[in-house]
Amino acid sequence: MAFDTHVLTRPPEGAAADWTIPQGWDDYSAAEHAIWDTLYARQLSLLPGRASKAFLRGVEALRLSDAGIPNFEELSEALMALTGWQVVAVPGLVPDDVFFDHMANRRFVAGNFIRRADQLDYLEEPDVFHDVFGHVPMLADPVFADYLAAYGRGGLRALKLGGEAYLKYLSRLYWYTVEFGLVEEAEGLRIYGSGIVSSGAESVFALDDASPNRIGFDLERVMRTEYRIDDFQQNYFVIPSFDELLRVTVETDFAPVYAAVAAQDTIRIAEIMPGDRVFTHGTQDYARACGAAKLT
Ligand code: PHE
Numbered sequence: 001m002a003f004d005t006h007v008l009t010r011p012p013e014g015a016a017a018d019w020t021i022p023q024g025w026d027d028y029s030a031a032e033h034a035i036w037d038t039l040y041a042r043q044l045s046l047l048p049g050r051a052s053k054a055f056l057r058g059v060e061a062l063r064l065s066d067a068g069i070p071n072f073e074e075l076s077e078a079l080m081a082l083t084g085w086q087v088v089a090v091p092g093l094v095p096d097d098v099f100f101d102h103m104a105n106r107r108f109v110a111g112n113f114i115r116r117a118d119q120l121d122y123l124e125e126p127d128v129f130h131d132v133f134g135h136v137p138m139l140a141d142p143v144f145a146d147y148l149a150a151y152g153r154g155g156l157r158a159l160k161l162g163g164e165a166y167l168k169y170l171s172r173l174y175w176y177t178v179e180f181g182l183v184e185e186a187e188g189l190r191i192y193g194s195g196i197v198s199s200g201a202e203s204v205f206a207l208d209d210a211s212p213n214r215i216g217f218d219l220e221r222v223m224r225t226e227y228r229i230d231d232f233q234q235n236y237f238v239i240p241s242f243d244e245l246l247r248v249t250v251e252t253d254f255a256p257v258y259a260a261v262a263a264q265d266t267i268r269i270a271e272i273m274p275g276d277r278v279f280t281h282g283t284q285d286y287a288r289a290c291g292a293a294k295l296t
């Protein structure tokens with residue numbers, strides 16, 4: 001998944017000043033709804049025993065099992081009652097400040113288009129399956145819902161404190177939690193990151209493959225670590241619980257953390273550091289076979 005494509009600077013024609021557009025639910029074809037159903041069935045066959053309890057609870061609570069692409073208005077109504085979040089459609093990627101402002105106000109911005117039938121496994125831009133199936137179930141969890149809203153406020157603050165440089169550090173936190181996070185539950189490691197739970201192959205790889213590192217979450221460590229957007233991750237970071245993720249990120253003043261990260265070297269993707277709590281020291285065989293340039 002390569003998600004850093006072109007960002008416009010003004011809302012395109014047909015978008016509101018806040019960049020939202022109608023979902024256009026009535027315009028989806030039967031074939032498009034069927035693509036959702038195929039992807040949904042595949043993930044549901046994989047996720048019990050792999051996805052975190054919070055994610056699976058969210059799928060149930062929001063009735064994502066109902067056939068077809070969810071209607072954002074109905075979904076928002078259900079989500080609003082649970083955690084105060086809504087889902088709004090936007091035309092692709094939006095500027096950072098717009099993204100953070102929506103998030104801080106508990107509006108999750110989602111793409112409204114769905115991938116084609118010949119792209120079930122590969123995506124260049126997040127589609128409605130990634131955005132809704134991948135992200136929205138966790139927003140039904142009150143703790144994670146608070147985390148993402150706090151992240152939005154944190155994004156606006158990072159922009160003011162240090163612009164693009166600080167945003168880069170903050171986006172690593174997003175990447176290694178919201179998109180590709182693992183959590184330690186009583187029964188073992190579980191996936192909750194949207195990029196994993198919405199991908200059939202990575203749902204298996206992230207937990208079972210010997211290739212990637214699995215490392216205990218540490219805020220500064222994560223903010224220093226590069227990531228890859230073009231293939232399975234070479235590192236996953238494991239949080240002890242969502243309560244702990246929320247506690248650490250809300251209680252920590254990021255201003256000195258950004259400054260500390262800026263003063264240190266970047267950690268290369270697959271590197272294991274002294275002080276890491278290592279769940280898996282990955283072989284990196286998969287990455288090597290794919291010709292990853294960033295191997296240490
Ligand atoms: N506490 C962070 C700050 O001081 C904000 C934040 C909270 C960022 C939660 C991410 C998640 O900027």
Ligand code: FE
Pocket residue numbers: 126130131134135179194195
């Ligand atoms: Fe995403």
